[in-house]
Amino acid sequence: MKPTDRRLLALELGRAFSERLELDDLIPFVIAKCREVLAAESAAVLLIDPDRNEFFFPCAVDENPDVAARLQQARFAADQGIAGAAAQSGSAVRVDDAATDPRWFAGIDQITGRTTRSILAAPLTAQARTIGALEVVNRLDGRPFNDDDLAFLDALAAGVAVAIQNARRYGVLKSTEEKLRVQVAALRRDLARSDRFGDIVATSAVMRDVLRLMDSAAASTITVLIEGETGAGKELVARGIHRASERAERAFIAVNCAALPESLLESQLFGHRKGAFTGAMKDQVGFFEAADGGTIFLDEIGDMPPPMQARLLRVLQDGEVVPVGDPHPRAIDVRVVSATNRQLVDEVDHGRFRRDLYFRLAAFPINVPSLRERREDIPLLADHFLAAAAERHHKRIAGIEPAAIDQLISSEWPGNVRELQSAIERAVALAPDGATIGVEQLPRTLAQVPKPATTDRDPEVVPETAPRSDPADSAEASDLRRARAGFEATHVAKVLAAHHGNISRAAQALGLSRVALRKKIKEYALR
Structure with missing residues (x-):
């Protein structure tokens, strides 16, 4: 290629360095052009894996695609071969007869199946650090490379090294951006x-x-x-x-x-x-x-x-x-x-x-x-979900009636907390603004704890086959009573506060007589 053509190619490569920011796009283009200009059988970029101190081939272009594919699977020590000599010395190297050069790594020919005659290798150096080498092998016309070829490869390597560093930075930025995008999406899902x-x-x-x-x-x-x-x-x-x-x-x-x-x-x-x-x-x-x-x-x-x-x-x-x-x-x-x-x-x-x-x-x-194993939490959970649902639906809900609480506590909840939340959400959607949640707003499909079978026999006579009472059942019943009482006390206190302590209005809101409300106040020590 004439000097004028090489200068035109330099301009073309300069545009590529500025426009092609991804390594997978940039390196194959540069290597293909390098092989074309120098009329070589093969051209490759070798980068150093710093963890293993080995050369690997991110890209190789060869007149035989099988050879290029085999090169891209190869690895060897970063101080071996002509590429290693260029990387170690920091200077471009020209070898006219590889077989007689002691620096030549013959293992590459075993991998590629070809005979290497002449080689050019130039170090890839960026910010005073060698990151690899640019290498071309065997002129197509059989002659060795010349000094002009070496000078061209050395100049090209300087631009390639900077472009690789820039592409790596771009890759890091893209990777960071992608990580942030995934994290932001996760945070948005969390907020939603x-x-x-x-x-x-x-x-x-x-x-x-x-x-x-x-x-x-x-x-x-x-x-x-x-x-x-x-x-x-x-x-x-x-x-x-x-x-x-x-x-x-x-x-x-x-x-x-x-x-x-x-x-x-x-x-x-x-x-x-x-x-x-x-x-x-x-x-x-x-x-x-x-x-x-x-x-x-x-x-x-x-x-x-x-x-x-x-x-x-x-x-x-x-x-x-x-x-x-x-x-x-x-x-x-x-x-x-x-x-x-x-x-x-x-x-x-x-x-x-x-x-x-x-x-x-x-x-x-x-x-x-499961929710069945923590029934005493049901009133608290129901109240928590009620407040959130009322805010979403822009409603004022006075609370949940005791009968509805009883049903919530006694249900089986195969869907657990998620099912309870859905039931409260539905109840709030059905309830009029300012009302309380009653049994009629709860789903009819709520599974109930099985009740013991009734019998026509004298209730005072216990059949010999009747099961003895299970202490665990008594404990569960005690837990239910405590949960119900705790919710009722909280609910009564809230209604009293909402009506500024007015007994008549609070009793009316609760559906109780004033006498019954005073008993509740005394029972739960609310005054």
């Missing part, structure tokens, strides 16, 4: 559903135990497995642990493993490189990288397919992820909290869940009780 459960509302002994476990979990970085029925509040527990931990200022990324198709789960969790599969039009940061420094919540972990269980185990063991289509692992610092509505021990016993992964995830197990 921040009233889904609200803060943990509980006074029951079983939930106090859960809160104590949450405190302990938050003080460490141990992996946590949260077990419980659907709707019991497992994600709320996970978020509470994150907010109370040292990672509270970083991202909390929630992933429903059952909601993602198996074909997408790997790329969603670990990310992918552009072109890794059909439809991968750009690099994507996975949920694990987006949660770097924070917490990732893997909901419905029991539904994770076995191949993904193996990948997750490797991530937990190594503390790094490998995006789909990327040979290089990326270190991460992520706290893993998982949840399931299954009995994972049974899944392990039946071979559906990896035993080694189970022990990794279940280092700190927390069981969230």
Whole structure:
């Protein structure tokens, strides 16, 4: 190529350096032009992996595509070969007969299957640091390269090094932007559903135990497995642990493993490189990288397919992820909290869940009780959801009538806290402004605790086959009475306050006589 043509090419490459900001787009273009200008069989960029001090080939262009593909799988020590000599010395190197040069690394010919005759190599240096080398091999006409070729490659390498550094910075910015985008999206989802459960509302002994476990979990970085029925509040527990931990200022990324198709789960969790599969039009940061420094919540972990269980185990063991289509692992610092509505021990016993992964995830197990196991919390939860729903519906709701509270307490709640919230939301939507919530506003489908069968026999005569009373039943009845009394006292106090202590108006609002209200005031020591 004539000097004038090389100057025109330099202008073309200058535009490419400024316009092509992604390495995957920039390097192939530059290498193809370099090979074309120097009329070489092969041209390649070699970059140094600083962790291993090895050369690798992010891009190679060869007249034989198979050779280029084999080069891109090759690695060798960064001080070996002619490229190593250029990188070590910081100066461009020209070799006319590789076979007689002691610096030549013959292992490359074994990989490519060709005989290397002549080589040019120029160091890629940016900010006084060598990051790799630019290399061309064998002129097509069989002659060795000349000094003009070497000077051209050296000048080109200087521009390529700066362009690579800029592209890397751009890549870091893009990766950071993508992480922030995922985190902002997660925060927006948090804000959008921040009233889904609200803060943990509980006074029951079983939930106090859960809160104590949450405190302990938050003080460490141990992996946590949260077990419980659907709707019991497992994600709320996970978020509470994150907010109370040292990672509270970083991202909390929630992933429903059952909601993602198996074909997408790997790329969603670990990310992918552009072109890794059909439809991968750009690099994507996975949920694990987006949660770097924070917490990732893997909901419905029991539904994770076995191949993904193996990948997750490797991530937990190594503390790094490998995006789909990327040979290089990326270190991460992520706290893993998982949840399931299954009995994972049974899944392990039946071979559906990896035993080694189970022990990794279940280092700190927390069981969230069902609503049936914490009935004394129902009045508090109902009042909490009532206040939030009334605000959303722009209504003034005086409270929940005692009969409705009784029904809420005695219901089975297969959908747990989530079902209770939905029932209160519906009741508020149905209730007139300024009214109280009665039984008529509650769903008719609420499952009731089974009642004992009636008998026509003399009630004083107990059949020999009748079951003896269970002390647990008596304890539950006592809990229900306490819960009902606590709610009633709170409700009466609120209505009195709303009517500024006026007995007549408060009694009318409560549907009681003034005498009955005075008894309640005395009973609950409200005055």
